[in-house]
Amino acid sequence: MREEEIIEKLQRLGLTKYESLAYITLLKLGPSKATDITKESGIPHTRVYDVLSSLHRKGFVDVMQGSPRLYKPVNPEVVLEKIKEDFIEDIENLKKAFLELYREVHGEDLPEVWTIQGFDNTVERAEYVIRTAKHEVLINTPLEFLKLLKGDIRARKDIIFVIITNVGEEIPDWLRADNILLARTGGAPWLMASWVIGDIDYALFFGALPRDKRREKFYSFWAKSPKIIQNYMHWFYTIYFDNSEVVKPLNYEALPKPLSLVNIRTLITVLKYVKLPKKIEVVGRLVDTKEPVTIEGEVVDYEYTPLTANITVRSDGKELKVGGIGSYFEDVEGEKFILLE
Known part of the structure; x- marks a missing residue:
C-alpha cells in the first residue's frame, strides 16, 4: 500500500495529515527526537511538538523522558485493536440510540424487512451476514456471486457453512475447508432466488444477478426477524438443499x-x-x-x-x-x- 493511501486511511480514523505523517515517520525511524521527525517528515518545526503531543493523547506515541526527549511509536497492532474496540462499541451504542429514537416516534420495533438498492450494497450486506454470524451461515447462490464472498468465507473457521451453488466437478480450494458442507444445486429450484442467512439474526435474498448496466437498479431484501428467518431456513432446506447433491460433507471430526x-x-x-x-x-x-x-x-x-x-x-x-x-x-x-x- 502506498504511503498516500496509508495517510488517507489514518485520516479516516481521526488523525490529521501531520499526525499521520509523524506516526509513519516514527515507524520508519524508531524512537526519535522531534528535530529528526521534522527533518524526515517535512512537518514544520513550529507544529511538530503539538502534533506529537496530540498523538500521545490518542495513544499512538509513547514519550520517553530525558534529554533530549524521545518519541516512540506504539505497536500498530495495539493501536489499531484499541481503535477497533472503541469503534465497535460506538457503533453498538449508536444502534441502541437510533432504535430508541425510532421507538419514541413510532412506538414499535424497526420494520422486519427492508429493500436494499444497488448491487454493491447487496454484496456488503452478504459480507456482513458472514462476519457477524456466531454459529452457522446458509448460502444458496450462483458461484459467480459466491466468489465475491470468498475472503469472508475463508476467514470464518469458527462457524458452519452450508453452501449450495452451481459448482462444477472441480471444487475450488477455498470451498474445501473442514467447516463447509457444499452441495451442487439440483436444477429448477435454483432459478427462484439466492439466500444468505446468518443464524436466526439476519437474512438476505434476491433474484437473478444483474448485468453491468443494471447494477445500481438492482434490488435485494434484508430481513431481521427470527420469526421470518426460521421460515427462510425451512425453505432453504426443503426447497433447495433437499433437491441438491452434497459434493463435500463437513469434516466433522476435525471441527473444534x-x-x-x-x-x-x-x-x-x-x-x-x-x-x-x-x-x-x-x-x-x-x-x-x-x-x-x-x-x-x-x-x-x-x-x-x-x-x-x-x-x-x-x-x-x-x-x-x-x-x-x-x-x-x-x-x-x-x-x-x-x-x-
Whole structure:
C-alpha cells in the first residue's frame, strides 16, 4: 500500500495529515527526537511538538523522558485493536440510540424487512451476514456471486457453512475447508432466488444477478426477524438443499468442539454424517409450559421430512423429542444445540 493511501486511511480514523505523517515517520525511524521527525517528515518545526503531543493523547506515541526527549511509536497492532474496540462499541451504542429514537416516534420495533438498492450494497450486506454470524451461515447462490464472498468465507473457521451453488466437478480450494458442507444445486429450484442467512439474526435474498448496466437498479431484501428467518431456513432446506447433491460433507471430526448450531435442520444435516449416539446440550423451552430448560444427554435418533425435523435425546433415562423454534408436537423447542463430542 502506498504511503498516500496509508495517510488517507489514518485520516479516516481521526488523525490529521501531520499526525499521520509523524506516526509513519516514527515507524520508519524508531524512537526519535522531534528535530529528526521534522527533518524526515517535512512537518514544520513550529507544529511538530503539538502534533506529537496530540498523538500521545490518542495513544499512538509513547514519550520517553530525558534529554533530549524521545518519541516512540506504539505497536500498530495495539493501536489499531484499541481503535477497533472503541469503534465497535460506538457503533453498538449508536444502534441502541437510533432504535430508541425510532421507538419514541413510532412506538414499535424497526420494520422486519427492508429493500436494499444497488448491487454493491447487496454484496456488503452478504459480507456482513458472514462476519457477524456466531454459529452457522446458509448460502444458496450462483458461484459467480459466491466468489465475491470468498475472503469472508475463508476467514470464518469458527462457524458452519452450508453452501449450495452451481459448482462444477472441480471444487475450488477455498470451498474445501473442514467447516463447509457444499452441495451442487439440483436444477429448477435454483432459478427462484439466492439466500444468505446468518443464524436466526439476519437474512438476505434476491433474484437473478444483474448485468453491468443494471447494477445500481438492482434490488435485494434484508430481513431481521427470527420469526421470518426460521421460515427462510425451512425453505432453504426443503426447497433447495433437499433437491441438491452434497459434493463435500463437513469434516466433522476435525471441527473444534463444542460445536453450536441454532437450526434443527442444520443439526440433523450434520448428524447424517456422524455415528450416533452423540453427546449434546440443548438450550430451549418446554413446549407445553414455555419454561426455559437446558438438557444434556445423547442424540440417539432423528426424524427429517419436508414437514418434520426433530431429534431424540436420551437424558437421565428418559427420551425427549426436541424440535426447532416454533415446535408444536415435540417435548422441547430447541433454541441452541451444542454438540459436545
